[in-house]
Amino acid sequence: MRKLRSLWIRLISPFRRRDADQEFAAELESHLAMHIEDGVRAGLSESEARRQALIRMGGAEQAKQAYRERATLPWLETLLQDTRYALRGFRRNPIFTFTAIATLALGIGATTAVFSVVDRILFRSLPYAHDDRIVSVGLVQSLERQEFTVGGFFFDWRDNQKPFEAFASQQALPHACDLVEANPVQLNCIHAQAGFLPLLGISPVVGRNFLPEEDRPNGPRVALISYGLWLSHYNRDPDILNRQIDVDGSPARVVGVLPKGFELPTLQAADVIMPMALNEGVERKSSPGSPMRTFARLRPGVSIAQAKAELEPLFVYTRETLIPAQIRKDFHLSVRSLRDRETKDVQLTAWIFLGSALAVLLIACANVGSLMTARGAARERELAMRSALGASRGRLIHQTLTEASLLSFAAAVTGMVLAEGLLRVFLAIAPTGIPFLLRAGLDLRIALFTGLLSVVCGTLFGLLPALQTPRAVALAARATKSRDRTVLRRSLVVGQIAISMILLSGAALLLKSFQNMREQSLGMQTQGVLMARIALPGFRYNTGEKKMDFYLNAEAALRRLPGIRAVGFSDSLPPGGWHDDERFADLAAEGKPHTAQGIGGSVVCRGVTPDYFQALNIPIIRGRNFTEQDRTASEYWVVLSRLLATRMFPGEDPVGKRIQRLRDGTWFAVVGVAENVKNGGLMEQDEPEIYFLRHSMAQDWGERAPVGEVMSGAAPLMIVNAILPPSAVAPWVRSQIAQLDPTVPVEIEPLTQTVSKLADRPRFQTALLSFFAFSGLAMAVIGLYGVIAYMTVQRTQEIGVRMALGAGRLDILRLILGEGVRLIAMGSFLGLLSALALSSVMKSLLYSVSPHDPLSFVVVSLLMAFVGLAATLIPARAAMKTDPMEALRTE
């Protein structure tokens, strides 16, 4: 307590101790006077008494010094002094100050904004207890890359596994459900086992989790609701517990409210969670049983690899007993950390973004370091003077570091503001599918990161100039040459150029890839095509019959409209997004031994009506299309894509041949071959494709639930090709559907927009990396200009001498340009080498561009050379115009 009080007084004393020194001087004087008086009284002479008194004092100045050190905190004094000195310096040189802060703020701001986006993807802990021990467990296969389990083996695994202390599932898919109340809403519902939330360490903010007896068939119907639903629909009603809510027409009792910000480990949206209530006995015997997503918590000290090894026997048993022999090889056991399960596919992009932002920051730091060095050179004599007057080396470094910290602190504050702005831009242009982006924001953690950045950066560029001791000769020399300062600055510039070369190369590759992607032929028409997704509430349209009636009525109504070319249905649409798959090995051509080894990859499947091909303008190149009459016939017909036709019937005409689907033994007759379309996403290779005819029969209109996608992807999509622009057609489509059933939600999107959305992510990556590359380039070029201009001024006298000795203006130009060219060449060379080494990391982000694409690298080198030379030319031209007489007179 006493220590604290004392520390506080000493801390604030520098700010109020104007007269404390004078006061102590007065006290000391009074002390001495009394002492002298005593001495005189004892018989000493006045001067002798004074001498003795001073000796006993130990020297008046020493006493004052000791007193001052006790009165304040000496390091604080130094700091304040340095700060005042630095601020004075900044005020005297506002251009330097502004440039330094702006440069750094750009670097820090960009890095902060990017960090806030990638933080949750790469670093921030997941919102579950023991998040580092939660894993996703299950099988993977070529048609489903995310771990899944089914009732047929889940219970075996749960009961016999050893590496986990908790093991539980959620339903594979949330489904659209209707909350039927005074104001009905459509929600996302999902079922989960009673052990699921405890596994994640989640307890409801209000109420409780499911009880085991509620997770049994025919148990009480209960529900947990999300915080968002509680807030928006029930206005945070504290009496929500035990309330009966009506979900899809049957009542459920609310037993709890999920915490704010709760997310499923699959990141799917869920407003209502209900018990899975599986019938264990039935599931165990069924093959395959209900699909699930299973998560588990590792026992402490067990690694993922160990857990996987321990599960291997269970997996082998499951594979041998449950999976048909011909596709067994396609199934693998997978155990992944939850972070990888959530964000594996964007981690690379996140690292590239963060790396680029840090590279820009590094260039900015180098730039400011270079500026400070130049400033140091200008102040060399001043520093040498201070050194000569007794300032220690440490004291001078301290001074420079204080300046650097002040600059980087100001830059950090500006950078935070900039980051907030950049983040808004990101959110505005960002694609869907970058997880957590919408929730990215600047919080304390991000601010700490920014603070850390600025400290590191400040130390970095603060120490650079401080590393050079002011030499005593600087005092004597009339003009200092400061050769080693330019060496340092030149290596900084070479480094900057090299780093910006790397950034530029990355941006160039992405740009080219993006262009390739944009210009590729999709093999179908997108202009004037609309896609309508109609979400029929499952509890009212509860049979395939009812659904089919609705869709066929809608089709008929739309066909009657003027200007509509074609109205077709399909369960999915190229070029990207969800689609149904079949293994190639599962399709057999009649009378042919199966040629493919193993699985043979996957085949895209779509169930379409005849008008699908007209609506998307996909040409039939052999045989015929399905006809309207086929729809009511009972035969099974298919159309193959050209790729599939050549793979299944090489060198033959497939029309009239038959194909068997092995998994259920159904035979299909091939009626035609359609031209290939882009169907594996914009960046992937085309896949073979098979079109099944969607008959006008009830079973063809029920929804097939794909594993791993949102439910809406599976409902039939309506495709409308019209002469009029989509903006004119969309309201018609809406009103026609509303006439059939005014309550069903309809989502309409022009196909051009769907395709453009697929390109969002590459576009975002390209835009962001280009932004970094050009910021880096700009700063590197400014750095280059600064160094060359500085050297030119330093060499004014030399230039004068050269000219006096007969050097022409062109020689001078060559001299200065040569200096610049050397730096550019060295930097570009280093940059190119590193870029070539690094660019293969980006391979998976590139579409039909090699990571070592020569053209991109040549273009980037030329750009760098051009911009660099332009920056050098400005000081070089100035040097060329030097008047030798004046140059010789300076100094």
Added chain:
Amino acid sequence: MGDKTDVWQGTLTLMVLRTLEIMGPQHGYGLARRIEQTSGDRLMLNYGTLYPALLKLEQEGSIRSRWGVSDNNRRAKFYELTKAGQRQVRKATADWEQTTEILARFLAPSEEA
């Protein structure tokens, strides 16, 4: 030499507090002389070190100071104990007595042997 001053730092504080307790408000010079007298002139204080010690006590709130007039009509700064200071003297005195008593047992001629 350095070790000695360190030891003195602690004891000097106690001497100052104790002197102020007995004598009441004192100025720096008077305090110094009084301490020397009390020690039977066996102590030679460096007066320069007295003032930082006084400042420390003041910062810690054990004493307070104000300007006044000395016996021979000179302006001087007077120091006096605060309430907290009085408590501190009592505690420090007790501590010190205990320490010396313990040490004395070690230094006393052994009775059993």
